[in-house]
Every structure is written in structure tokens, then in C-alpha cells.
Amino acid sequence: MPLSDSELKSLKEKAAKLRNDIVDVTFWAGGAHIGGAMSMVDIITILYNKFMKFDSSNPDLEDRDRFVLSKGHTGVGLAPLLAEKGFFDKETLKTFNQFNSPFGMHLDSLKVRGLDASTGSLGHGMPISLGMALAARVKGLNYKTYCLIGDGEMNEGSNWEAIMAAAHYKVTSLIPIVDFNKRMIDGEVKDIMSIDPLADKWKAFGFDVIEINGHDFNQLNDAIEKANAAVDRPVVIIANTIKGKGIDFMEDQTKWHYGSIDSTVVEKAKASIAANS
């Protein structure tokens, strides 16, 4: 079902708020992977606000939907969303990166309430997500497992092992989404280690592919609905995104893969977010 006008408005507001929160946490943390966090904001905003079933008062609920952040270095983007959804107090994010904080650059599922998996080492999210999805099958549960994959980590062989196996097992409850922001640490993905043609690679491995603009909530909504309705062949959503999305001076800039920001930049960033939303 298409998004209503009020749903769309609400999602845009939530995404803008999350972008602001990420700017705050990046400031508190002293530095973060802000570029890749901004590129995934709209994807995780619609997942957590429209599609995923969970209960923040019972994070271990057996038939909750799962979310695995395979691109674990952008935990700075997920943590404030989990806070917003009620898993913990946003104030605790002020300790981010500090001595013995529960929050570091890569989030720890034993320390961060509501986090479904510890990630950080790239290429691990798809195998873990596949395990979660197969567990649903064994246990006769109907939950979905969403896995957000970075485009750079499509270089990792372990992801392709899991993609091959997911298609083999016809695991349609696993919904991978590629945050295709075209950039990795050392430069553009196409120059460092090209993953093109990405859609054809997934198709060859047995997936149906939906390619969308990952910042368009209507397209995200349609794609996730279609992926949820898959029967035999699992579906991957390739979300074309912009690194640093929402902050004009960070957009499509490889140098903002990781950045530190001072209070002046915080104000500039928030002004840009306000102007763009």
C-alpha cells in the first residue's frame, strides 16, 4: 500500500530528526562514520517506523523482526534510532566512544539494548542474518530479518557465500538491502574494487533485484513491501544512496566517510539538514 501523505510527512520528519541526532552523537563521540550513517538514514527510518515489529520493553521478544547492520561502522547512525524507539535513554549516547562506554564505533549487542547483532568486521552481516532467518524457519516463526549491507563490503567473499546459501535455501524472510552510496574509505567503489554490475551479480546468485532511490520513501516503501511478499526467490533491495545525504557540504564527499566535527560544523550541518528536509 502506498504511503499516505501523513505517513510520508512523518517519515521525513523522523529522518531529519535522526540526521540531527547523528550530528549530535558524532560531536559527542569526537568523530564517527558520518557519511555512511547519513546515507542509510532513510532506509532504517522506514524499517523501524513502518515495517519492523518489536517491543522496546522486551528486546528479546522471540518473534520480533531483526535488523543486522552489516556495515557496522555506522553504528553512530543506528544507536540514536534505537534510543528514539525507546530501547535506552538518548542521554547515554553522550558517552559514545568514551572510556568503558557501552557505545563504541562498532556496537556491541551484549551492551546495547535492542541491537540484534554485534557487527563491525565487514562481510559478517549476511551470514548472521541468514542464520537468524533459518532459525525462524526451524522454530516456525514468521519474523523478518533485514540486513543492511555496505557497498564496499560487497567485496567480501563471505557475503557472497551467504547470498549463495540464502538463494539455495529460498530464504525469503531475509531481506538484504545494499546501501549503495558508491564510496569506501579509499575512494569510489568503482575505482578501488568495482562491484559492477551489482544487480546482475545478485541475480546470478539467485535473487530478484529491486533497484531504487534509497532516499525516496515511496520507492523504499514499495520495494520493502514487494520483498516481504517474496515466495520462492529471495529479494534484495539495491538502494542507490548518497554518502553524507542531507548535509550539503558532506554529500558525495569521500572525505566525510569518517569525520570529526566541532560546534561550528554542528550548527552548519543542522542548518543544512533543516534546509534539505
Add this chain to the structure above:
Amino acid sequence: MSKEILGTTWTVYDADTLTQAEIYGKVLTDLGKSNPNIVALTADLAKSTKIGKFQDEFPERFFNVGIAEQNLFGVAAGMAKSGLLPVVSTMAAFASMRAAEQVRTDICYQNLNVKIIATHAGLSFGSAGSTHHCTEDLSIMRAFPNMTVIVPADGIETANAVRAAIEYDGPVYIRIGRGFEPTYYENEDYGFEIGKAVKLREGTDITIIATGIGVLQAAEAADFLKENDDISVEVINMHTIKPIDREAIIAAVKNSRRILTIEEHNTFGGLGSAVAEVIVESGVSCAFEKVGIPDEFSIVGYPEDLYSHYKLDANGIIDKVRELMGKDFEEDDNWDDEV
């Protein structure tokens, strides 16, 4: 000595021994009946690892992910994170090295309830060469926080270890051979407990702390030495490498003041190293030697020939004991006459 007989069991198909090897597969299948959360996983080694028995009984709870060990352990982590109890079996070389990071970061870091049954460990796949030998895994696995590391002496102890691992909450690495190895134990009723060494022979002159295939060999060596050399050898089966039984080690040092460790592993980082750490930290000194593979890539051959070559068989252990007995250890200030 039964060396010739051991050789025969390895090189010739022996139905009785094979049955012993398959005990753990049967145990796992039995446990699977009472615990619906147990799932079994492998990477194209269902037959070689004997975990295929579980597949016959519970096809819907069995996953063969093909030759993809990183995915194998990542999938197991995801399953455990979702409340299943995965038992993963593949060769030790791949479990501990190809997928080391998945075992560490996906399983141990999240303290997940995954049981790893690593087969073909040590030199047990002798003729396959160093690609398929595994003499590094104990060192690797015991450096992973939350991991428990068990090296059963034989098929019967493997059955006990699997049972105990299933009851224990947390990651466990169980290291076995190909399943053709001769057995020390005649039955399972000797009080197996994770982290608790088992004393097999009383003795006062020297203590052999052995693990895995070394246990039977150490016991045979002890019996021979008692009879022929009048040496009283204490033998300890250290089936759990981590957490190691500190009390048993310290008691042995105080008892005999001579310790010989036997392991089918590099002498760096495995049982010998773990025992040495305990001894040094205890402040009680003793004569000490490690028998294992001396930091080299092991040579090719039938396992029993390799055990002989590396002095891991009863004959080799007898030589080592005689050597160590010839060395003095005294509590005086004269260091020249000591080990």
C-alpha cells in the same frame, strides 16, 4: 606394546572401531530428540565428520552450507542469537583458521551458545599433509574470551564432551581426530566434567599430563615404565584445555616435581603452554618438558608413523620419561645440575 595393533586399526577398515567413532553422532541424535533447539551444521563434510547421522533423523534441522566455512560459522551465530543451539562440525584446520574471525567475533564476542566439533585435528589426517593437519587450533581457540576448549581422549570421551557441551551455556570447541583412533575408555561412567582433569594412574616419580590421543599412549607408557623401569608415573587426562584445571596441575607439581605434557599440537600455545603458565604462576618449580610438534609444518605419513616420529606414541613417551628422570631437580642453589 600394542603399536602394531594400533597401526592395523588405522590402515585397515575396522568395523568395531568405526562404531566407536560414530558414538558422538549417535549421542547428538539422542540429544536432538529431547532438545528441539539443537540444529547441526557442516560444510560439505557430513559424512567425514559423522554429523550426517543427525541429518538422517532430523533433516529439517540439518544444514549443509557447502564449502563455505565463513558462512557456516556466521550462520551458526545467527541461529544461536535467535535461540537455537547449533552444533557445527568441520575439519579443525578450517574451523580454527579459515573461519577464525567468525568464531571469535560472531560467536565468542557475543558469547553465543554454539558447539564446534572440529574433526581431523592434529596429525590425524596424516597423509593429507599440513593443509589438513591442524596443530595450531588450541593456541588460537584458547585466546578467544568466552571459549571453552576440550580435547577428548577418544570416542567415548567425545560422547561425554558433546553431552556436557550441550548442557553448558556458551561457546565450546571440541577437538577430535578422524574417529578411527583406539579408545582408552571402556565406558562413559568415569565422572567427566568440563574443566576437571581425570587422574588415570597414581605415581610419584613423574607426572604425564596428556590430552587427546596422548592419553592412551601415556597410560600405556606408564604401565610399561612401572613394570620395566620401576618408575612410578602419574598420568592425568587433561581433556579440558580451557578453563584448565589449575588445582590438578599444582597438585601434580607438588607430588612429583617432574611434569611431561603430551599433545598433538605445536608445542607453542597448546596444552604444554597452558600447563607451563599455571606452574610458573604458582611459584612451585619443577622439571618440565613438552612433547608435541616442535614448531614446524608436520610431515606427511600415516598418523601412527607421525605419532612415532614426533614421540607422541607410547615408545616416544617412554624415551622422554627416561630422559626427564635422568635430569635432576633440586631445591638448592646449584643450577648447573638441573634441567
